[in-house]
Each structure stands twice: as C-alpha cells, then as structure tokens.
Amino acid sequence: MPRIQALQKTALDHSHIGVKTLLHHGRQPQKPLDLSGIQRAPMPTDPKREAAALERGAALGFVDRAERETATADTAPRRRRKAAPPQGSVYVKGPQETIDWFVEFTNQRGHRSYWQTIEEFRAMIEGREGVGGEGT
Secondary structure: OHHHHHHHHHHHHOOOHHHHHHHOOOOOOOOOOOOOOOOOOOOOOOHHHHHHHHHHHHHHOOOOHHHHHOOOOOOOOOOOOOOOOOOOOOOOOOOHHHHHHHHHHHHHHOOOOHHHHHHHHHHHHHHHHHHHOOOO
C-alpha cells in the first residue's frame, strides 16, 4: 500500500508517462464497452447456408452433435477406463495399539490404502485354506 501511495504522489508531482503506467500496473485504464446495439435474440440463419456448412464440415471429418446423440450402441464411443467395482466403507473401532499396528503394517507393506492390506490378508487366508484345508 505505501508503494502505491508513493507512486500516486509521484504522479501528481511529475506528469511522466512511465509513472502513470506504473499506477495502472502496466495497462491503460479501459473505457466501458458500449453494448447498447447488441441484440440478445439468436441470430437468424439461412437453412441453405447452414446445410452447406454442415456438408463442408462433414467432408473435413466433423460430426453433427445431434447425430452423435442418436448413435446406436455399437457405434457409440467405448469407455476407455474399466468401470470401478462397487465401493463400500467400514469404520473399525478397536484398541489403539492394534489400530496403530495395522496402520504401521500397511505403511511397511507399501500399500496406499487400508483396503489393499485387507486384500492381502484375504489372499493369505484363502491361500492357506486351499493348501491346509481348515485355514491353519
């Protein structure tokens, strides 16, 4: 703020163009735009000119949006990403020592989410059941 006040005082003392430019942060003050002659209604279009423009666009490879919306399932663009599996959440309340151990174990394993640690536990349990028979 003191810098601006100093520049204003300098502008009053000196009518140098460089000081005036600094007061407006390098740009001249703009006059408000006169928008009184602009119509807000949609512009009328000539159907023949519009059809010719669509033909030229189609020749260049552009597709009409209305045609894309009515595309059949086999011509519709495919989704690039796999759909995410249904999500759920669980709140686990327990002894602080056990919760701290689980968090530290997750970090040591390099997992970014707790579900990855649970998934690892599941794989270990299911692997044991397949080999040992009773989950031991």
